[in-house]
Amino acid sequence: MSTLELREVSAGYRDRTVVSGVTVTAGRGSWLAIIGPNGAGKSTLLKAVAGLVQCTGEVVLDGRPAAGLGHRERARAVGYAPQSPELPEGLTVTDYVLLGRTPHLGPLARESGRDLRIVRDALARLDLDGLAGRSLRTLSGGERQRAVLARVLAQQAGLLLLDEPTTGLDIGHAQALLDLVDRLRRDEGVTVVSTLHDLTLAAQYADQVVLVDQGRVVAAGVPGRVLTPELLATHYDARVSVLTAPDGSPVVAPVRREVVAEADPVSEATAALRPDSTVDQ
Numbered sequence: 001m002s003t004l005e006l007r008e009v010s011a012g013y014r015d016r017t018v019v020s021g022v023t024v025t026a027g028r029g030s031w032l033a034i035i036g037p038n039g040a041g042k043s044t045l046l047k048a049v050a051g052l053v054q055c056t057g058e059v060v061l062d063g064r065p066a067a068g069l070g071h072r073e074r075a076r077a078v079g080y081a082p083q084s085p086e087l088p089e090g091l092t093v094t095d096y097v098l099l100g101r102t103p104h105l106g107p108l109a110r111e112s113g114r115d116l117r118i119v120r121d122a123l124a125r126l127d128l129d130g131l132a133g134r135s136l137r138t139l140s141g142g143e144r145q146r147a148v149l150a151r152v153l154a155q156q157a158g159l160l161l162l163d164e165p166t167t168g169l170d171i172g173h174a175q176a177l178l179d180l181v182d183r184l185r186r187d188e189g190v191t192v193v194s195t196l197h198d199l200t201l202a203a204q205y206a207d208q209v210v211l212v213d214q215g216r217v218v219a220a221g222v223p224g225r226v227l228t229p230e231l232l233a234t235h236y237d238a239r240v241s242v243l244t245a246p247d248g249s250p251v252v253a254p255v256r257r258e259v260v261a262e263a264d265p266v267s268e269a270t271a272a273l274r275p276d277s278t279v280d281q
């Protein structure tokens with residue numbers, strides 16, 4: 001299982017750097033949540049760890065520079081679930097989840113009984129056994145999202161990179177998924193790095209939160225240190241209160257802008273026409 005260290009990692013696209021100088025460590029079995037406003041560079045940072053965008057600095061897995069790992073070795077070590085995956089056409093859910101076993105297959109690339117058992121287990125864990133034979137194309141958004149996560153689980157990597165894993169999931173499936181990932185890290189020491197827009201969920205599941213704005217880490221630490229009304233106002237331009245859940249974790253509650261009642265000329269005119277609107281002198 002994996003410890004992840006990022007040392008001064010910068011990454012981007014063509015000539016544009018969108019992540020700059022990120023240094024952070026996620027210990028074995030820990031959960032690191034990357035938060036930040038839209039376009040801050042969260043997905044790009046995950047892609048840099050997955051080896052999908054060019055980056056400078058060092059990505060170190062269990063003390064070994066990831067750049068030195070072969071393609072299959074890196075795929076066995078790192079499971080990545082993108083935010084908006086492009087799903088291959090014409091595959092059933094089972095065939096798709098089997099793709100997660102690709103880095104483990106032998107030279108003849110035939111899956112074994114063990115691979116099939118792992119796939120069935122991943123499908124069951126994500127409540128997909130009833131959809132195993134369905135074409136991917138016919139799944140709802142939330143079902144597709146769960147299929148993507150089942151593929152990543154079937155990969156059995158020591159480091160999971162989950163980009164907005166609860167997108168499109170109802171609250172029950174979102175909780176079930178985060179609970180499942182939480183069990184994996186507690187029972188099997190899997191290390192989790194996820195982006196999460198739901199800051200309350202980030203506070204509940206992550207033991208370390210990193211706030212990224214314009215590609216740079218602007219705050220990091222335990223959820224209670226990072227999820228403050230001041231930091232969220234500065235970096236998200238958001239009005240929030242931070243409450244405390246019964247288990248002591250922070251709950252980030254948006255605060256609606258106060259609506260100042262304005263005189264409504266149309267209702268005033270209508271009221272004036274009603275017979276009972278005349279005021280006794």
Ligand SMILES: Nc1ncnc2c1ncn2[C@@H]1O[C@H](COP(=O)(O)OP(=O)(O)OP(=O)(O)O)[C@@H](O)[C@H]1O
Binds near residue numbers: 018036045
């Ligand atoms: N393939 C790409 N080519 C060029 N620029 C890109 C590409 N992908 C992302 N960007 C740009 O990089 C910046 C960071 O994008 P990124 O997707 O990492 O942000 P994010 O924090 O994950 O945002 P969100 O919360 O909206 O998902 C954005 O300005 C985005 O437009």
